[in-house]
Amino acid sequence: MLEDDLKKNWRKQWREECVKIVLLLCALISVAATIGIIFVLVKESFAFFIQVSPWEFLFGTNWSPLLMPRSFGVLPLVCGTFLVVAGASLIAIPVGLTAAIYLSEYASPRARNIVKPVLEVLAGIPTVVYGYFALTFISPILQFLFPSAQVFNAASAAIVVGIMILPMVASLCDDSLRAVPDSLRQGAYAVGATSFEVSTRIVVPGALSGIMASFVLALSRAIGETMAVTLAAGATPKLTLNPLESIQTMTAYIVQVSLGDTPAGTLEYQTIFAVGLLLFAITLGSNLIAHQVLGKYREVYQ
Amino acid sequence: MSSNLKKRKFIASAFKITCMSMTWICVLLLAVMLYHVTIEGLPWLSWQFLDNFPSRFPAKAGIKSALWGTVWLISFSAFFSIPLGVAAAIYLEEYAKPGRLSTLIEINIANLAGVPSIVYGILGLAIFVRGLALGRSVLAGSLTLSLLVLPVIIISSREAIRAVPTSLRQAAFALGATRWQTIRHHVLPTALPGILTGFILALSRAMGETAPLVMLGALTYVAFTPEGPMDAFTALPIQIFNWASRPQEEFHQLAAAGIIVLLAVLIIMNGSAILIRHRSLRDKKW
Numbered sequence: 001m002l003e004d005d006l007k008k009n010w011r012k013q014w015r016e017e018c019v020k021i022v023l024l025l026c027a028l029i030s031v032a033a034t035i036g037i038i039f040v041l042v043k044e045s046f047a048f049f050i051q052v053s054p055w056e057f058l059f060g061t062n063w064s065p066l067l068m069p070r071s072f073g074v075l076p077l078v079c080g081t082f083l084v085v086a087g088a089s090l091i092a093i094p095v096g097l098t099a100a101i102y103l104s105e106y107a108s109p110r111a112r113n114i115v116k117p118v119l120e121v122l123a124g125i126p127t128v129v130y131g132y133f134a135l136t137f138i139s140p141i142l143q144f145l146f147p148s149a150q151v152f153n154a155a156s157a158a159i160v161v162g163i164m165i166l167p168m169v170a171s172l173c174d175d176s177l178r179a180v181p182d183s184l185r186q187g188a189y190a191v192g193a194t195s196f197e198v199s200t201r202i203v204v205p206g207a208l209s210g211i212m213a214s215f216v217l218a219l220s221r222a223i224g225e226t227m228a229v230t231l232a233a234g235a236t237p238k239l240t241l242n243p244l245e246s247i248q249t250m251t252a253y254i255v256q257v258s259l260g261d262t263p264a265g266t267l268e269y270q271t272i273f274a275v276g277l278l279l280f281a282i283t284l285g286s287n288l289i290a291h292q293v294l295g296k297y298r299e300v301y302q
Numbered sequence: 303m304s305s306n307l308k309k310r311k312f313i314a315s316a317f318k319i320t321c322m323s324m325t326w327i328c329v330l331l332l333a334v335m336l337y338h339v340t341i342e343g344l345p346w347l348s349w350q351f352l353d354n355f356p357s358r359f360p361a362k363a364g365i366k367s368a369l370w371g372t373v374w375l376i377s378f379s380a381f382f383s384i385p386l387g388v389a390a391a392i393y394l395e396e397y398a399k400p401g402r403l404s405t406l407i408e409i410n411i412a413n414l415a416g417v418p419s420i421v422y423g424i425l426g427l428a429i430f431v432r433g434l435a436l437g438r439s440v441l442a443g444s445l446t447l448s449l450l451v452l453p454v455i456i457i458s459s460r461e462a463i464r465a466v467p468t469s470l471r472q473a474a475f476a477l478g479a480t481r482w483q484t485i486r487h488h489v490l491p492t493a494l495p496g497i498l499t500g501f502i503l504a505l506s507r508a509m510g511e512t513a514p515l516v517m518l519g520a521l522t523y524v525a526f527t528p529e530g531p532m533d534a535f536t537a538l539p540i541q542i543f544n545w546a547s548r549p550q551e552e553f554h555q556l557a558a559a560g561i562i563v564l565l566a567v568l569i570i571m572n573g574s575a576i577l578i579r580h581r582s583l584r585d586k587k588w
Contacts, residue, residue, distance in 0.1 A: 030414055040429060132557050132561060133339075136546075196313050196317040224419070226513035227543060
């Protein structure tokens with residue numbers, strides 16, 4: 001009898017261990033995905049950097065990898081990306097932050113119940129829809145206002161990417177503003193501060209690291225944004241600061257190459273991995289910064 | 303009342319009005335977008351549009367292959383990503399002891415969630431399409447999308463599992479249940495509504511993704527519906543991208559009609575997620 005029981009117990013334990021190992025393997029798949037991404041990007045980029053020096057790639061000012069004479073300076077693509085990101089943040093940061101202040105400091109529960117779902121819907125709209133909107137709605141308006149604007153231009157891409165990251169800025173800022181304890185607000189009101197002074201001198205500084213982290217996360221999302229900029233910004237890699245001209249971003253270049261049938265192993269094929277590696281490094285860096293900032297912020301009110 | 307106080311009060315009310323109008327601008331933007339898409343696309347929306355294959359003639363073009371492609375992609379992605387995501391979430395919430403390994407996995411998931419979707423496309427192109435020689439198939443597409451939504455599913459499932467009260471687990475342990483029995487019979491059923499909500503939101507994200515699929519080379523003329531996992535495919539967002547990137551006005555309007563269909567599907571999915579969340583909050587017993 002006892003032996004039987006022990007045997008049963010042993011079986012049970014064995015099954016428990018099996019389950020645990022299977023679950024662990026599933027959790028490790030996400031690690032494998034990261035390793036896979038890094039491995040693929042580094043391996044193909046390595047082949048690329050044997051033929052093109054990293055120095056020329058990072059600091060060259062002419063990007064024409066598909067046409068002879070070829071040139072592999074990535075700066076025009078980086079410049080295009082940052083032109084779009086800068087324009088997007090000019091829209092998303094002020095509007096997102098003030099909307100968040102309204103939501104956390106002024107809005108009635110009823111207004112919140114309308115605005116919050118609207119932000120969720122805006123955040124859930126696929127990026128290709130934003131691209132369509134930029135191309136068929138924003139570009140014509142821009143061309144009407146500025147006759148010099150091209151059909152594909154950085155400004156319409158920047159506006160639409162700004163709208164796209166707006167809900168992210170607003171809801172993340174709203175979360176961190178609401179995490180500021182009410183006692184701080186009440187203290188300020190008690191000494192006679194107006195709502196403007198409470199918001200700008202007590203609440204926003206109190207939530208500053210959360211707000212900063214939300215900006216960085218939103219910008220990192222804007223850097224990696226693909227379909228809207230592919231549709232709206234054009235396909236002309238150009239080192240320019242004029243938002244009315246057609247440009248090309250890093251992501252749009254990757255899409256352009258993959259639309260053509262580029263055989264594996266060629267230098268053109270490897271460029272997408274080199275540009276992808278740069279993109280991955282930039283977004284990973286900014287995400288790490290955002291998490292660092294957030295980690296500091298969590299300690300404040302505990 | 304001193305003039306200084308008047309000034310401060312004026313600034314305060316001006317600030318309030320500014321904040322308020324910025325907020326309503328967000329609402330207005332959504333309304334303008336929906337209005338624009340509806341005006342452009344609605345005249346093209348018909349039964350024929352849903353039942354025709356893409357064509358060079360706008361009047362004959364439809365989204366049959368795109369719609370079925372999306373259904374295939376999402377079903378396969380759900381098949382791969384849901385078991386993996388839930389298993390990973392269970393491990394992290396119920397088994398993992400604090401230590402290097404679990405910190406590594408957690409940091410990794412947080413970072414994966416921030417990787418741009420096009421990078422997943424590059425991964426899919428190199429590993430699934432070329433490396434495993436799956437070609438531009440439904441299988442390659444859905445494996446790529448599964449990796450893309452995996453962090454989303456893990457994060458939302460973890461939150462749902464974490465919300466299950468510890469007392470429930472302790473009661474099961476006290477009656478002699480093993481850890482796995484406790485999870486299977488008590489933790490998972492209790493966390494199910496939360497987990498389901500997360501699935502639906504993750505899959506609706508996958509449904510709108512265009513960039514990774516374009517990377518795989520899915521932007522080709524496909525005039526058939528997939529019949530197996532190895533068939534070539536197109537998908538709704540890809541068809542929309544294809545039409546929007548053509549210069550002709552008619553194709554832009556077709557793109558708008560496609561967007562209406564895509565948004566309608568997404569709204570139904572999100573609506574059901576909200577419904578599940580609402581009902582489970584109502585039925586909560588603790």
